[in-house]
Amino acid sequence: MAVYTAYIDGGCAPVNPGGTAIAKFLIKSPAGMYVHSESNVIGKGPGMSNNVAEYCALIALLDWVKNHEPGKILSLTILSDSMLVVNQINGDFKIKNGLYRESALLANEKWQELETQLKLRIIHIPREENQAHDVS
Numbered sequence: 001m002a003v004y005t006a007y008i009d010g011g012c013a014p015v016n017p018g019g020t021a022i023a024k025f026l027i028k029s030p031a032g033m034y035v036h037s038e039s040n041v042i043g044k045g046p047g048m049s050n051n052v053a054e055y056c057a058l059i060a061l062l063d064w065v066k067n068h069e070p071g072k073i074l075s076l077t078i079l080s081d082s083m084l085v086v087n088q089i090n091g092d093f094k095i096k097n098g099l100y101r102e103s104a105l106l107a108n109e110k111w112q113e114l115e116t117q118l119k120l121r122i123i124h125i126p127r128e129e130n131q132a133h134d135v136s
Contacts (some may be wrong), residue, residue, distance in 0.1 A: 010053025017049035023057035055103035
């Protein structure tokens with residue numbers, strides 16, 4: 001089975017929390033070619049944080065795959081330098097109260113829905129390995 005790879009990243013600057021949150025994702029084909037990339041400003045000010053941005057990157061990726069690649073991508077490995085997102089999606093950490101809670105719950109819902117259509121996995125990578133895909 002051909003495995004597509006995606007990188008997600010989010011950031012909030014110039015202050016975290018409370019700055020401008022940006023989310024980004026990139027998808028590579030099994031041959032290593034970029035299939036799609038997207039970067040969006042999520043919001044500004046109160047309610048924005050690095051964690052909110054990281055989750056919004058995951059949500060945007062899952063939505064894009066669902067809406068643009070149904071049946072084409074059968075296996076997707078997602079790489080993220082956010083230990084919080086990876087561990088919460090994998091069920092190793094609980095989702096607690098925080099600015100990110102609503103985004104985390106929505107991401108989990110979308111994950112579970114898409115998981116019925118394709119093989120999904122999310123893996124933590126060191127920030128250094130995600131620099132080429134970093135929003136900052």
